[in-house]
Amino acid sequence: MAPDSTTFRWTRRAALGLAALALAATVFAKPKKEEVFLAQLAAMLAGSYDNIAQARGDAGHPGVRLMIVPVKAPLVGDNVFYVQEMAADDLRRVFSQKLWVLNPIPKREQSMLTQLDLKEPVRWRDGQNNRDLFRSMLMQDLLARPGCDLLWQRDGEGFKAALQANACRTSSRATGETLKSDLRMQLTADGLNVFEQQRDAAGQLVGDDLPDPWFRYARRGDAPW
Numbered sequence: 001m002a003p004d005s006t007t008f009r010w011t012r013r014a015a016l017g018l019a020a021l022a023l024a025a026t027v028f029a030k031p032k033k034e035e036v037f038l039a040q041l042a043a044m045l046a047g048s049y050d051n052i053a054q055a056r057g058d059a060g061h062p063g064v065r066l067m068i069v070p071v072k073a074p075l076v077g078d079n080v081f082y083v084q085e086m087a088a089d090d091l092r093r094v095f096s097q098k099l100w101v102l103n104p105i106p107k108r109e110q111s112m113l114t115q116l117d118l119k120e121p122v123r124w125r126d127g128q129n130n131r132d133l134f135r136s137m138l139m140q141d142l143l144a145r146p147g148c149d150l151l152w153q154r155d156g157e158g159f160k161a162a163l164q165a166n167a168c169r170t171s172s173r174a175t176g177e178t179l180k181s182d183l184r185m186q187l188t189a190d191g192l193n194v195f196e197q198q199r200d201a202a203g204q205l206v207g208d209d210l211p212d213p214w215f216r217y218a219r220r221g222d223a224p225w
Contacts, residue, residue: 034104038111041152041159041187042079042102046070048224049192049217052088060210063088064095066192066217069225071127071134076116076142077101082127082134097121099142102152113150113161117143128224145170150183158188170198172206179206191218 046068055063065086073080079102087093099116118124119141127133147167152159161184168181179198186193194215198206 032104032107033109034106034111037109037154038079038102038104041111042070044159044187044189045102045192046081046223046225047192048220048222050088050220051215051217053218054216055088058210058212060208061215064215064217065091067128068100068192069128069131069223071131073099073134073137075138076134077103077114079103080134082124082131084126084128094121094125097124097127109154111152112164113152115145115148115150117145119143131225148181148183150185155186158186160187161185172198177201189219191216193217 049066049068050064051061051066052063055061065088067082067084067086069082069084071080071082076099081100081102083096083098083100085095085097087095097118099118101114101116103112103114105112123141124133124137145168147163147165147169149164150161151164152161154160163181163183166180168183170179170181171177172179177200179200182195182197182199184195194217195213196215197213200206
């Protein structure tokens with residue numbers, strides 16, 4: 001026997017109701033813990049920093065201004081940062097430029113940070129002042145740094161990061177020699193500490209053996225975004 005119109009209308013209303021409930025459950029679903037972690041890390045990582053206080057009392061550390069700027073680079077990743085280091089007393093003196101990309105680790109309160117160098121640094125120079133510039137960026141504009149990914153995890157009220165393998169390599173600007181890099185970071189609401197050292201093939205430290213090898217950046221209040 002065919003269903004009458006009343007039964008059909010009831011069945012249709014029930015189906016629509018179930019669909020609405022399913023949609024509401026999707027909209028109001030609890031965010032995944034890796035998404036919450038990444039959002040909190042990204043919000044704290046972005047900023048304008050300097051180590052002027054450290055440099056004032058320590059001749060071994062030059063004064064540096066550090067900009068970590070969130071940018072939209074759709075063809076590179078969802079959570080991309082332009083990173084520029086400059087002399088604290090002359091912002092026209094740019095020491096380094098790079099890109100950082102944060103990616104979540106499924107089902108874990110951790111994120112992986114991939115470091116990328118720029119093939120044409122001058123093209124992207126002072127990108128913190130023109131963030132729309134990165135919308136046109138392609139992967140062909142970048143150079144990967146194999147073995148130099150950093151794993152971020154919680155550390156009290158802040159975060160910490162370390163290399164995942166003893167395989168991060170760089171080249172000496174002075175000699176072209178291949179060097180092994182050690183890189184670590186500590187992030188709080190007040191600032192960012194960065195540890196970076198290079199050693200040669202014999203394991204000897206390249207550069208000054210400072211009593212405190214960390215660069216200790218204080219967060220500034222002049223982020224341009």
